[in-house]
Amino acid sequence: MRYYPAALALTLFCAVSASVGNGAVTAPSPRALALQEQGRAALAAGQVQSAIDAFESALAIDPAYTALYLDLAHAARKDGMQGKAIHYYRLVLTRDPNNYAAISGEGEALAEKGALEKARRNLAQLKSLCGDGCTETRALSDKLTATPAVPVLTAEAATPDASVTVKN
Numbered sequence: 001m002r003y004y005p006a007a008l009a010l011t012l013f014c015a016v017s018a019s020v021g022n023g024a025v026t027a028p029s030p031r032a033l034a035l036q037e038q039g040r041a042a043l044a045a046g047q048v049q050s051a052i053d054a055f056e057s058a059l060a061i062d063p064a065y066t067a068l069y070l071d072l073a074h075a076a077r078k079d080g081m082q083g084k085a086i087h088y089y090r091l092v093l094t095r096d097p098n099n100y101a102a103i104s105g106e107g108e109a110l111a112e113k114g115a116l117e118k119a120r121r122n123l124a125q126l127k128s129l130c131g132d133g134c135t136e137t138r139a140l141s142d143k144l145t146a147t148p149a150v151p152v153l154t155a156e157a158a159t160p161d162a163s164v165t166v167k168n
Contacts, residue, residue: 026064028062028064028065028067029061029062029065031058031061031062032058032059032061032062032065032068033058035054035055035057035058035061036054036055036058036065036067036068036071038054039051039052039053039054039055039058039071039075040071042054043071043074043075043078048075048078048079049079051071051075052072052075052076052079055068055071055072055075056072059072066092066095066096066099069088069089069091069092070088070089070092070099070101070102070105072088073085073086073088073089073092073102073105073109074105076088077105077108077109077112082109082110082112082113083113085105085106085109086106086109086110086113089102089103089105089106089109090102090106093106098129100126100129100130100134100136100137101136103122103125103126103129103136103140104122104126104136104137104139104140106122107119107120107121107122107123107126107140107143107144108139108140108143110122111140111143111144111147112143112147116144116147119140119143119144119147120144122140123137123140123141123144126140
């Protein structure tokens with residue numbers, strides 16, 4: 001019992017120093033930045049898989065660099081993999097819940113998948129955070145107006161033919 005106050009103080013000191021060290025934001029690695037630029041150039045040239053490879057290599061070097069997840073999400077959307085893009089956008093949103101680019105990108109990917117109601121929620125969130133004049137808000141709003149409403153096929157609408165044919 002006589003060591004309890006000392007142990008408590010030492011534990012508190014370790015917890016505070018560990019949280020301060022992990023909370024510091026560091027500059028991205030120069031190698032990761034070079035790979036990011038290489039990936040952006042490949043994406044601009046239409047080489048989506050090369051861009052994804054470069055972005056993933058950069059993430060292996062610097063997994064704390066959040067902008068790489070946004071680039072990966074953008075490349076995944078260009079590759080037609082909206083589900084994967086949504087995953088990357090949500091990883092960014094767990095780190096920074098108010099990242100306008102991630103909210104807008106996720107909304108656009110949701111709209112491309114046909115989840116228009118969820119995309120409208122992202123639009124409402126963007127409007128509350130940055131208003132109607134924000135570029136991300138306008139981009140998502142334009143995407144929602146350009147995306148046609150695709151009817152969802154229900155199980156009742158696709159009933160199989162119940163007739164049985166017998167082959168002789």
